[in-house]
Amino acid sequence: MFSTIVADKEAEFERDMIQGMPNHRGESGPVVIQSDRLRMLLERLISFEKYILYQDYATQKEPEFTYNPGIVPILISAPHGAAHTRHGNYKGEDEYTASFAQVISESTGAHCIFSRRKSKTDPNVAKDAPYKEKVRQICTKNEIKFVIDLHGMRSIHEVGIELGTRNGKSCPDQKELILQSLGDSGFTADNDDKLLRTRIDAHFSGLGSHTREPMVKFVSERLQIPAVQIEINACNRIVERKNDAAEKDKSFRGNPALIEQTINAFICITNALHQSFQV
Numbered sequence: 001m002f003s004t005i006v007a008d009k010e011a012e013f014e015r016d017m018i019q020g021m022p023n024h025r026g027e028s029g030p031v032v033i034q035s036d037r038l039r040m041l042l043e044r045l046i047s048f049e050k051y052i053l054y055q056d057y058a059t060q061k062e063p064e065f066t067y068n069p070g071i072v073p074i075l076i077s078a079p080h081g082a083a084h085t086r087h088g089n090y091k092g093e094d095e096y097t098a099s100f101a102q103v104i105s106e107s108t109g110a111h112c113i114f115s116r117r118k119s120k121t122d123p124n125v126a127k128d129a130p131y132k133e134k135v136r137q138i139c140t141k142n143e144i145k146f147v148i149d150l151h152g153m154r155s156i157h158e159v160g161i162e163l164g165t166r167n168g169k170s171c172p173d174q175k176e177l178i179l180q181s182l183g184d185s186g187f188t189a190d191n192d193d194k195l196l197r198t199r200i201d202a203h204f205s206g207l208g209s210h211t212r213e214p215m216v217k218f219v220s221e222r223l224q225i226p227a228v229q230i231e232i233n234a235c236n237r238i239v240e241r242k243n244d245a246a247e248k249d250k251s252f253r254g255n256p257a258l259i260e261q262t263i264n265a266f267i268c269i270t271n272a273l274h275q276s277f278q279v
């Protein structure tokens with residue numbers, strides 16, 4: 001649906017236009033969106049995110065998470081799409097990760113699962129989370145060959161994207177391909193622009209502990225399917241903050257062209273992984 005070519009002149013132009021904005025927040029007025037393609041993507045993300053109620057518990061009619069079947073043996077997961085509870089403590093949502101999962105799966109044919117209501121547990125790290133049981137069922141029924149687990153990190157982080165690979169153990173055969181796809185999409189370890197910079201297993205390695213079993217550990221160890229955890233900077237992901245967000249600064253906005261570049265990088269990764277499984 002969306003082009004995976006990110007290095008074209010139009011995208012560069014959009015980026016330059018928007019980089020003039022202070023701190024990617026749009027304080028100096030409405031962001032000028034230069035292309036219909038970008039506008040469509042942002043509207044799609046906003047329309048998906050509208051249906052994620054961060055602070056509302058599930059009801060009989062409104063389930064805690066949703067699974068959208070795909071046709072490609074890759075699963076995109078966003079367990080922190082809404083607020084959740086870890087060891088009795090409230091934790092805010094990873095805004096727009098549920099919408100990212102849906103847009104990526106629409107573009108690639110991958111399966112996707114995402115949290116859409118607040119959880120009384122932590123769907124990512126709780127060992128007995130119903131979300132994980134659903135992931136197990138999806139993986140078994142569809143012979144899933146790879147799981148991409150999306151998360152959000154704050155804008156203060158000095159990178160746009162961090163991969164959690166459990167020190168390389170969660171996806172030893174795919175790590176280089178993922179880094180290659182990120183590089184092809186403009187994301188590199190030594191990029192001068194911090195939001196186009198990547199790092200691996202630094203702050204979010206997915207190692208877990210005896211009380212925390214992150215999705216990337218659950219999938220790669222218990223299900224024996226390779227997986228990667230991807231943390232996305234708020235600037236690379238939040239189109240416009242919703243009123244029910246846990247974060248106080250409701251005026252925060254990410255950079256539109258950067259959001260598109262980030263989505264395209266994930267589409268590129270998913271397509272490259274799919275291709276590698278067909279050889």
Ligand SMILES: [Zn+2]
Nearest residue numbers: 080094151152
């Ligand atoms: Zn998270």
